[in-house]
Amino acid sequence: MGRSPCCDKVGLKKGPWTPEEDQKLLAYIEEHGHGSWRALPAKAGLQRCGKSCRLRWTNYLRPDIKRGKFSLQEEQTIIQLHALLGNRWSAIATHLPKRTDNEIKNYWNTHLKKRLAKMGIDPVTHKSKNDALLSSDGESKNAANLSHMAQWESARLEAEARLVRESKLRSHSIQHQLSSTTPGYIPGSGSSPGSTSALVQPQRSLDVLKAWNGGWSKSSEGAGGENSISMTEFVGTSGSTESGIIKEEGKTCDDVHAGKNVMEEGFTHLLLGDSAERSLSDNGKDSDHSGGSGSGSGSSNYYEDNKNYWNSILNLVNSSPSSSPMF
DNA sequence: AAAATAAACAACCGCTCCCTT
DNA sequence: GAAGGGAGCGGTTGTTTATTT
Structure with missing residues (x-):
């Protein structure tokens, strides 16, 4: 102006x-x-x-600022939220009490971005750079993963497109939403009023999840080249971006923290476990996840863990304080 | 021990959004 | 509805500190 x-x-x-x-x-x-x-x-x-x-x-x-090292949980939260929100640092900061957007931004740029890059993850898109390699692998397991990933990617693109549409509509519809008796209903989203599936989430984190779960620990050495990330079993609720993801309205901050706790349990141990096993002789295929069970039954638990994890992170996001500028 | 390089962090700049007039 | 102003956000830069050679 x-x-x-x-x-x-x-x-x-x-x-x-x-x-x-x-x-x-x-x-x-x-x-x-x-x-x-x-x-x-x-x-x-x-x-x-x-x-x-x-x-x-x-x-x-500001007196309510926490300084010092970021905890693993905070790191995970940042990565996950970044996958969901992109470079919306202020929005991410609303989920990290006592951390400032500037601090988070700096931490991302100096630590996490590089770390993801080392893991073979594009820090912008949160997508693996190894997709091509994955697709040429030919293993049935990976083929199944691809199928899941395709579903997720499709849903993700759909959700993102919806998000764009909504952002355009938002300025016009916000007044109506505020006065609406069906707060979960988003005009134009295709969801019915009162539906629990009105959630709109770009699902950009699948590769991050895979890498974090399977390749986090071994990435830093760079051993085995830049493709050191094991393509672990794809995580999530296959078939739909929304199945298994329950949006719960009216949550409190306590709920948010509860969600965080679940996340912490569901995710941090993977990190810590991986960290503890940093020296393991992973060859990518059998270093799949959580505690290193590597068995088929482990995959089932893994699947459940990550489903829970996603529910947690999305609950965390969705149950943000109403002041959150995110959604 | 000194110089070079990398990493980390604080702060600035420009843009956009939102509110008021 | 348009214009102006304030505040906030995100990208970027500059400085300091740590590490390596």
């Missing part, structure tokens, strides 16, 4: 914040709240633009 930038005033300080500046900003906000960010610097006696103050506050000074 041709608006002048807020930070072009001569004399405004840029660059790293000093402890004195931090103290001024903290003291002012604690006493008055931030109010108008644009007006804040003058009131607080800071030679900074409001934008800079806001950033400093939200990313560093």
Whole structure:
């Protein structure tokens, strides 16, 4: 709109914040709240633009910020949510209490993105780079996987297309939704009012799941080339993006955390287990998953575990606080 | 021990969205 | 409905710190 930038005033300080500046900003906000960010610097006696103050506050000074290393659970949450949401850092941050979008973004760019790349996963699409290799493998198991993957991919594309349509409709329909007695109903989604399958989710995480479950630990060495990821049995609820995925309305934050716990149980142990077995002599085929059982019955458990996992992550997403900008 | 390189993090910039007038 | 302004978001850059040679 041709608006002048807020930070072009001569004399405004840029660059790293000093402890004195931090103290001024903290003291002012604690006493008055931030109010108008644009007006804040003058009131607080800071030679900074409001934008800079806001950033400093939200990313560093805010008292409810957790700093330090990301836990495995947090890593998993970020990856999964990124698979679902893309680079919507603020949306992802709403599911990681006490973490800022900037911090998550930085962590993704410096750690997780590289890690996924090493695992043979495109960090943008969360799709395996080994699909071609997989398809030429010829094993019946992989053929079955392909079938599942095709179903999922098809459903995913469909869901994404729906998402695009809805995003266009959203601005028009949001008022109606707010006043609607059927909050789960999304106009144009093809779902019936009150249906539990009104959920719209791009399913972009299948390769991440596979790799994370099967290839996480061995990827870092890069042994066996860039194709070191084992193509584990495909996970999910085959046949539909929505079967096995129950949308539950009206969940509380506790429910969210409960979902996280389930996720933690269902996922972290895989990670930890893999990490513990980092040195295993995986050859890709029999290093399939969870605890390294590698047996057919294990696959069944694996299937269930991951079904539960997906239910959990989607519940987590769907039961976000209403303030969440995600959906 | 010093230089070079890589990694991590904080902050800036420009754009978009949303609200108000 | 259009315009203006504020705030937030995501991409990118710059600086600092750690690691390697």
